[in-house]
Amino acid sequence: MKGIVLIKFNEFIVERWGEFFWDDLLTAANLTSEGAFTSTIIYDDQELMILFRLIKKKKNISIKRIQQAFGHFFFSAIYPHIPASANTDKIKDVFEFLHKVQNLIHSEVKKFEPEALLPEFIFIDETPTTLIFHYKSNRQLCYFCEGLVHGLAEHTGQSVNVCQIECEHEGQQRCLIKVEKL
Numbered sequence: 674m675k676g677i678v679l680i681k682f683n684e685f686i687v688e689r690w691g692e693f694f695w696d697d698l699l700t701a702a703n704l705t706s707e708g709a710f711t712s713t714i715i716y717d718d719q720e721l722m723i724l725f726r727l728i729k730k731k732k733n734i735s736i737k738r739i740q741q742a743f744g745h746f747f748f749s750a751i752y753p754h755i756p757a758s759a760n761t762d763k764i765k766d767v768f769e770f771l772h773k774v775q776n777l778i779h780s781e782v783k784k785f786e787p788e789a790l791l792p793e794f795i796f797i798d799e800t801p802t803t804l805i806f807h808y809k810s811n812r813q814l815c816y817f818c819e820g821l822v823h824g825l826a827e828h829t830g831q832s833v834n835v836c837q838i839e840c841e842h843e844g845q846q847r848c849l850i851k852v853e854k855l
Contacts, residue, residue, distance in 0.1 A: 674721055674812070675789065677712040677754075678747070682721060685746045690732070698727050715788065718812055737816045737842075744820020745827075752828065765829050767822065767852060768804045772796070792818065797849065805838070808848040813841055815848035822852055 686695045699708035702723045706716055725736045755761050764770045775794040792810035799805070808815050819835045826833040832855040839845040 674716050674718045675712070675786070676710040676714045676716060677751075679706075679710040679716060679721060680712055681747055681750045682724065682743060683708075683710065684750065685743050686724075686728075688746075689742075694731075698724055698731075701727050701731075740814060740816035741820040741823070744814075744817040744822075745824040746820075747817070748821050748824025748828065765831075767826050767829055767831050767833055767854070768799065770825055770829065771804065771806065771822070771852070802854045804852045806850055806852075808850050813848075815840060815842070815850065818848075818850060822850070 683695060686698065702708070702720075704720050704723065706720060710716065725739050728734060728739050729736050752761075761770065761773060764773060771794060775796070790811070792808055792812070792814070795807040795809060797805045797807055808818050810818075815837060819837070822833065822835045826835075834853045834855060836851050837843075837848055838851050839847055839849040841848050
C-alpha cells in the first residue's frame with residue numbers, strides 16, 4: 674500500500690480522535706514501519722489492517738464503519754492529486770466520475786506508479802439513476818470504496834445511496850456495489 678494512504682489515515686485519525694490516540698495506536702500496533710510513513714514508499718497492506726482492528730477494539734466501532742469514514746475523508750484528500758489530464762474538474766455526475774476513475778485515472782496512475790495495485794471497477798448495470806459495479810481488489814477494501822463514493826457524491830453535490838448487494842466479507846464471491854441517485 675502506498676504511503677500516501679497511510680499518511681492520510683494518520684491525518685484522519687488525528688482529526689477524529691487526536692494525536693495522543695494516534696500515538697497510542699502506533700504503540701499498540703508495533704508496526705514494522707513504526708508508523709514512519711513516506712508517501713512514495715509501498716508498505717505492507719497489513720499495517721492498515723492492524724490499525725483498523727485496533728480502532729475497532731479501542732473505540733468499539735466496526736471495521737466497516739471505520740473504512741467507510743476513512744474512504745469519505747480520503748476522497749477530498751486525494752482529489753487534488755488526480756492527474757490534470759483526467760479533466761475531472763468539470764465532472765458533476767457521480768456515475769461519470771466512477772467511469773473516469775476506471776477508464777482514465779487508474780491508467781494515468783499506472784503510468785507514474787507502475788507498481789501500484791489499484792482496484793478495478795467492472796461495470797455490471799447502469800440506468801440513469803442506478804449504477805452497479807464489481808469492486809475487484811485483493812485488499813478487500815470495499816467499505817473504503819463505499820466511503821469514497823460518498824465523498825465523491827458530496828464533491829459533486831449529488832445525493833446518493835450506496836450499498837453492497839454482494840460482499841466478500843459476507844461470504845459471497847465478489848463485492849457488488851450499488852449506487853443510487855436520490
